[in-house]
Amino acid sequence: MKNVTYLNRLPLRLGSAARMSLASLSLGTMLLLSGCGSPASAPAGGNSAPAQNPAASEVTLEIGNLGLELKFNKERLEAPAGSKITLVLKNDTQPDSGMQHNWALVKPGTEPMVAADAITAGADNNWLKPNDDRVIAHTPKLVKGGESVTVTFDAPPPGEYPYICTFPGHAGVMKGVLVIK
Numbered sequence: 001m002k003n004v005t006y007l008n009r010l011p012l013r014l015g016s017a018a019r020m021s022l023a024s025l026s027l028g029t030m031l032l033l034s035g036c037g038s039p040a041s042a043p044a045g046g047n048s049a050p051a052q053n054p055a056a057s058e059v060t061l062e063i064g065n066l067g068l069e070l071k072f073n074k075e076r077l078e079a080p081a082g083s084k085i086t087l088v089l090k091n092d093t094q095p096d097s098g099m100q101h102n103w104a105l106v107k108p109g110t111e112p113m114v115a116a117d118a119i120t121a122g123a124d125n126n127w128l129k130p131n132d133d134r135v136i137a138h139t140p141k142l143v144k145g146g147e148s149v150t151v152t153f154d155a156p157p158p159g160e161y162p163y164i165c166t167f168p169g170h171a172g173v174m175k176g177v178l179v180i181k
Contacts, residue, residue, distance in 0.1 A: 115171035
């Protein structure tokens with residue numbers, strides 16, 4: 001209430017209505033600020049970690065390919081920052097097509113090198129160099145026609161991240177971007 005007492009000492013040229021408006025504004029501001037950081041607004045246990053948005057905590061993305069074309073059916077995927085992403089890759093070719101695919105999320109600008117190293121890594125490594133720090137996430141195996149595979153990973157920081165199929169000859173045309181907002 002010191003602010004209200006102080007307002008009573010304002011010069012007389014401010015009328016009583018103006019002093020009352022200022023007093024109301026000051027009192028409202030004090031009440032608003034007194035609620036910030038109070039024990040009632042803190043989470044149980046005294047932990048001041050920000051609350052997570054439940055809608056952003058888990059995201060499932062689905063992607064496939066366009067039949068025998070060497071293209072993903074989605075060239076752009078989106079997910080919120082801080083989320084746990086589950087990606088389902090479905091190979092939409094016929095089981096007897098012999099066409100295999102994978103999905104690799106890579107650091108921006110590294111697609112050509114990851115694809116080149118995938119060839120050296122060979123089929124025994126699912127066409128991905130083992131422990132490649134340029135690869136953020138990838139499906140655990142190649143997917144044959146008519147099959148699906150799932151990979152779950154934490155969303156990287158906000159930005160745009162390229163994804164490719166690293167099967168030899170596919171990466172140049174079978175690609176897209178995961179946008180983390």
